[in-house]
Amino acid sequence: MNEPDSTHCPPNTPRDPEPLNWPVILGLVGVLLVSFVLRVWQINEPLWVDELHTSWTIQAGWSEIPGRAALGNQSPVYFWMTRFSVSCLGESEWALRSLSLIGGLLFGAALFAAVRRWTGSNMAGLAASAFAAVDRTSLFYAGEARSFAWIQTLAVLHIFVFSELLQRPTLWRRVAFVGGGAALFYLHYTAVLLLLAEVAWFALVDWGWRRAGLNARYGWRQLLTDLAAM
Numbered sequence: 176m177n178e179p180d181s182t183h184c185p186p187n188t189p190r191d192p193e194p195l196n197w198p199v200i201l202g203l204v205g206v207l208l209v210s211f212v213l214r215v216w217q218i219n220e221p222l223w224v225d226e227l228h229t230s231w232t233i234q235a236g237w238s239e240i241p242g243r244a245a246l247g248n249q250s251p252v253y254f255w256m257t258r259f260s261v262s263c264l265g266e267s268e269w270a271l272r273s274l275s276l277i278g279g280l281l282f283g284a285a286l287f288a289a290v291r292r293w294t295g296s297n298m299a300g301l302a303a304s305a306f307a308a309v310d311r312t313s314l315f316y317a318g319e320a321r322s323f324a325w326i327q328t329l330a331v332l333h334i335f336v337f338s339e340l341l342q343r344p345t346l347w348r349r350v351a352f353v354g355g356g357a358a359l360f361y362l363h364y365t366a367v368l369l370l371l372a373e374v375a376w377f378a379l380v381d382w383g384w385r386r387a388g389l390n391a392r393y394g395w396r397q398l399l400t401d402l403a404a405m
Contacts, residue, residue, distance in 0.1 A: 192291045199297045203287055203304060210283050210308035214276055214317040218269045226320040230271060233258040252361045253322035271320040278324035279317025283307040285328050289335040322362045329359050330369050337373050341380060344393040349401055356405045370402065 222230060232243040232254045240258065241251040257274055264270035283304040291300030307313050316323040333355040340348040359366035377398055384391050 192295050193297045195297070199301065202301050203284070206287075206301060206304045206308050207280055207283055210280055210304075211276075213308065213314060214279050217318045218272050218276060220268065220318070222268060222271070222320065226271065229254065229257060229320040233261060233271075248364075249322075250361045250364060252358075253325070253363070257320065268320075272318060275317050275319055275321065275324040278328050279313060282313060282317075282324065282328040282331065285331040285335075289331055292335065293338070326359060326363055326366055329355060329362070330366070333359060333369065334373070337376075341377070341391075341393055344397065349397070353401050353404045356402070360405060370405075374398070374402075 228247050232240055232247070232249075235243050237255065237258070240254045244251040244254050253274075257271065260274050261270045264273060286307050287300040287304040289300075290303040291297060294300070313324070313327065316327060333352070336348060336351045336355055340352055356370055359369060381391055381395070
């Protein structure tokens, strides 16, 4: 029998999560319901100045949206999504903010999944989701006709995918990493800061591996290739 290659990094995968059961599922549903109630009550409030830019941008034709978005130093992607939402639901404050409300609810669900995977604990996942439900910044983003609620959610998912990719790189994880990074960047250009933070994190991890005489299964060449693909 061949001995394992000690020159490569061990998988070091997170502990297996506790199995889901009905109390945990009902607890998560309860947290998400509280999250919904805390966010939906303000969805019909008057628009503020940044949201007025969103409203003005989506009133243009589809082809004119990029130009109007650029006046606010924004990518057109979120405005295209919002225009589609408003075209389906009608013109109103709640229709304009409906995407952000959905993104805010998914933020809590994404945190539950990620923290449960990292810690192996259902209660840790529920606690993270509960904190997100009452977090002041998250509440604000979920009631605002801007892209930030979705950036929060995608950022959690992207960090989760990246951590899994470092443990065991697969084609589908690389595809998710590239696709998620592109989605973040084109939702809001400042999301590039998250990608830079992930590169810095990778540099520290890679340095630790090399000091231990180990070779990464997912190295600099793969990372730079994936970043270029975004």
